[in-house]
Amino acid sequence: MAATPSRWKNRLTAGAGRRARQALLDGLLGGRHRWTALGAVLLLVAAVGGTSSDGRFGLAAADGTTPVPVPADQVETVVTAALSCPVLTGPRLAAQIMATTGFQASAASANGGQGLAGMDDAAWKKWIPWQGAKRTDDRANILALAHQTCELAGQVRAANIGGDQWLAAVAATRVGLPAIVAAKGIPASARNFVDLNSSYANWYASRPEFRGPNVGPSASAAPSGSTTVDARRVPDAYVADIVRAGHICPTVTPARIAAQLMAASKFDPNLRSATGGQGIAQFTPQTWQQHAGPKAPANVSPWNPSSAITTLGQALCDLSTQLAPLTSSDAYVLALAAHRWGVTAVRQAGGLPPSPVLLSQIQQTMGYVDYYSGDTRLDPAASTPTSPPPSPSASASPSASPSPSPPASPSTSPAESPSPPSRPTSSPRRVPTLTTSTPTVEDGESITFSYSTPPAMNSSTNWIGVYRPGDTPGDEHSTAWQYTPGTNNIVTFTADFGRGDYDVYYFSNDGYTILAGPVTICVW
Known part of the structure; x- marks a missing residue:
């Protein structure tokens, strides 16, 4: 009889001692064990202070x-x-x-x-x-x-x-x-x-902005595609621009451009965010000047969807090229991080910066990539239109509130440049991959793995397991595990399973057929 995930993958006792030692402190700080040793917690709260604004002991x-x-x-x-x-x-x-x-x-x-x-x-x-x-x-x-x-x-x-x-x-x-x-x-x-x-x-x-996502079956068993339930159909007015932008380089496909636009603005060309993002691609004034150039014509602006989409493709391709030496896997993931937080942050981290907020944003975007990969209008094998894209309708064009507001169909938009040749229909990645940019991590810190698999081998029950050296998957319990939704994404573990070396595997369909790995990590 095949071993079930709850029986074999997850070693329930892993980290139990650490959690027990932290229970009292977590209760004091408002963690999920806040009712542990309640009497002691109340005494300590009386000594050091009251409650936080949301009612938790702090x-x-x-x-x-x-x-x-x-x-x-x-x-x-x-x-x-x-x-x-x-x-x-x-x-x-x-x-x-x-x-x-x-x-x-x-x-x-x-x-x-x-x-x-x-x-x-x-x-x-x-x-x-x-x-x-x-x-x-x-x-x-x-x-x-x-x-x-x-x-x-x-x-x-x-x-x-x-x-x-x-x-x-x-x-x-x-x-x-x-x-x-x-x-x-x-x-x-x-x-x-x-x-x-x-x-x-x-x-x-203990705060969510610094703490990695929970690890375990209940937290990680979401089915593939669950992050795309709110994905919207690409508006017809933007399809040609997205296809063009998705042919600037092989790494950044039309589906990836569409996913980034969905994550950034939900295709809203009039969006102005509290953090300074403008338009459909949410460039800030600083990042727009960096990628579009300080001498860009007035009608080439972040408020012009055609200009913004083209510039987004150029930016992501440039960032992917710059950051490719930092990873043996998909540089697009690092490009997404750099587009949000800057190249310096990625270089300083030697990969993805250790922020649950940023990792969640990237996971959401990569989930959208799977969704838009099924949109036949964005099929990379399709011929790129040679005529200029249709002007957005009145309802889709920027309103008069943003300034400057470009004309609906700029004559000098970068999107009207000659279309590049169509890329090959086959993917450059023919086998599953599993990598991490931080193979050495401090005990209790987060560690992120990037994975990819061809669509034919994708399954909502593919999973990544962490094993002690010498342990045979299937014969021995894993130390930690997570499902891997989608064909290309990231998962984050909290390395609280003790100091030492570990082997990490990418497995197929709730079984022990190895798709990729092992990747050796060191917890110190």
């Missing part, structure tokens, strides 16, 4: 301040800035900001500093991230604090001071490095501040 500072979530428009900067050195993480950097200014840029810090990072004039002059950066620029403050912390951590290490280098660096931001060196650790004058940072870091580590 940490409070000595002055009664409860930590607040990182503002949505600052999550990207916090995550990428934390890549500056190994001792720093997103939750730790968020904790430093919370402990210093409470994410209030107008708050005055204890040392008389200004801005979101609470730096005084001397520190800001030393750590200003670029010439001309303003004290009121939140992004500049976050980067400056990250660089200062990493430099101090390096100096702590060079002074042979034991213990957690991040905690010592945090103390140095308050009392100065000489005091740390003299005390050969954290002096009493900085202890309360350091403890506050540590407690906040634990709180932020």
Whole structure:
């Protein structure tokens, strides 16, 4: 009788000891075990603070301040800035900001500093991230604090001071490095501040913007295509532009262009997002200038769907080419990340930045790719139209509210350039693949795998399993596993299965036929 997933794939006891040890803390911080040891939790809450704004038990500072979530428009900067050195993480950097200014840029810090990072004039002059950066620029403050912390951590290490280098660096931001060196650790004058940072870091580590998706059958057994239930049909007015943009390079297909537009705007040419995105492809003014060029004609704008779609194809092809050396699998996944967060963030991370928010966005887009691959109007084998695309109807063209608003059918649109030759009908990937850009990961951190398989081998019950070296799949339990929806996507595991080496396999159809792997990873 064939082994069932619940019996063989998932080792239910994996991480049980770790979860038990964390149960009390998770309860205090508002995690899913918050009712564990309720009496102890209530005593601790009485000692350290009240409840968070959503009613969950939370940490409070000595002055009664409860930590607040990182503002949505600052999550990207916090995550990428934390890549500056190994001792720093997103939750730790968020904790430093919370402990210093409470994410209030107008708050005055204890040392008389200004801005979101609470730096005084001397520190800001030393750590200003670029010439001309303003004290009121939140992004500049976050980067400056990250660089200062990493430099101090390096100096702590060079002074042979034991213990957690991040905690010592945090103390140095308050009392100065000489005091740390003299005390050969954290002096009493900085202890309360350091403890506050540590407690906040634990709180932020449990937040969804920093915590990877749950791993297990209940969380990962969604059927293939479940992320595309809200996918919309490509409007006819945009089909020709999407097909053209999908022939600029082999990596970026028409289905991938359509998927990105769906994820970005749901094909709305008038959308203006809170983060500055404009039009159907949601270019910000900065990314538009980067990819369209500062001398683009006025009628070539992000509000013009034809211009935006063509520029999106050019941008994704350029990013795929730049980032291809970072992966042996599909550079398009990294291009999506870079299009949202920038090339620097991807290069610093050596692959996908470790953000659940970003990974969720990419997974959604890749789910749409499968949906639009079935749209025969976008078939790469079809001949590319040679006539200019039809002008969008009045209901589909940009309204008068965005500025500038281009004419409905620009005569100089890039989309009217000669059509390139049709690409071959066969896919360059003929066999399944399984890769990770981070084969070495810290215990408890997230690790992401990219996978792909030809459509003929796709199944909603293909899955990825993690095994200890020497264990034979089918004879031994896996340490962790997840289903792999779609033909080309990513899955993320939390590496909480203990330190050591592991072999990761890509299996077929709820069985043990190996599609790809093993990929060896190291948890340290």
